[in-house]
Amino acid sequence: MLAVLAACGGALAVSGPSEQPAEPGKPTVVLVHGAFADSSSWNGVIQRLQRDGYPVLGVANPLRGLQQDARYVASVLDSVPGPVVLVGHSYGGSVISEAAVGHANVKALVYVASFILEPGESTSELAGKFPGGQLGPALHTVPVPPAAGNVDTDLYIQQDQFRKVFAADVAPDVAALMAATQRPITKSALDEPATRAAWHDVASWNLVTTEDLAIPADSMRFMGERAMSTTVEVGASHAVTVSRPDAVTDVIDQAARATAS
Template structure:
């Protein structure tokens, strides 16, 4: 990964956009958003989120943030919101947080804990658990969405052929990633924006609204599935651009 920002963009005062994907997806899920942002002149880095647990993943992302000299706007999807919330806390170069069909947890909150408080998520009934051996001789569990259920649960408004490919190439998350809570909450000190996907069957829209209001986040709503960055990259890029421009004013 080349973490060096584009110097001409930096000289123009443009922040680097750092994108953090969530569970069951990869960096390529941001491709459409990246294209929009690059056309507007933004330097962009899409992090390969390890999906091994909030603390491990946040430490990985924070190391990237610490290597970047210029201002940063972060955007995160789904579970990536926990990682961003933990990693950005206290990072002086992070000027804005953008939650995309995501969660903005408070200290101690996890994905499973938050989703269980609201109806509408189909994730729990769609997960396949796969045991993974550890170096110490033990095992952990990786979680996948069953391929036949993936399009409906994750990407209902994505082109069917693309959704089928996403199901096959999905990145599993460790069970601990879904169960582990954050120890920091960057949205308490960094301005935030939230895109709520109103047809989301992964993270219930009402949960997204509650979290956005609690964080004092500037909010937009888009009629889209959980995979809004794939199905509607334009509105996602627009919100990131709005957040970035706010940091430059």
């Protein structure tokens, strides 16, 4: 575990002497990871945000179902005092659009290589809307023990395909650690339709990763244009939070500054 944390940019909750304390008046940045990842995927971003004086919270997204996951993230938002910049990576974007509804303290939404769904749409639907995605054939399925008669499937990325489709610009040794420690998502979570979309009422930013083989860049552009998001493009893989934490941090900082009261 220590090796994974070190490779991905340092432990989440440990403050070092080089980090600056949170500055009064700065919003809390709440980070929500997506499928096939965990909160450690934000480590490099967290280090940079903390050094810039932002309080930061990395949420452990359950990855069990869109509404279930959104309720959990919403409960975390209930516990955060003051203004929030809410950030989602990949499927995490689907979750934050639901979770932020009814939370007036959420001042900005930041979508990082992410999904920006309209009510009625599913994550899997938008993932396949434009050509270029290579994630589907790389998936490995594991049956989930049935609960209350419901049958579901956990989805993993095959480890020998992980770097190619998810983290092509991440160092091979780091990508191998990420592949071994990836967290699965249920198929039903990806197929579950959105019911609400906070981006209709909250300002949003959209970081498009142009070398992404998990979500085609054209899909991200389509969703960002529809949401009238402020869009930034970067030449990176889907694992941009690990490979380009500087670019991700810059977009979050832009959103925080633009929405500061």
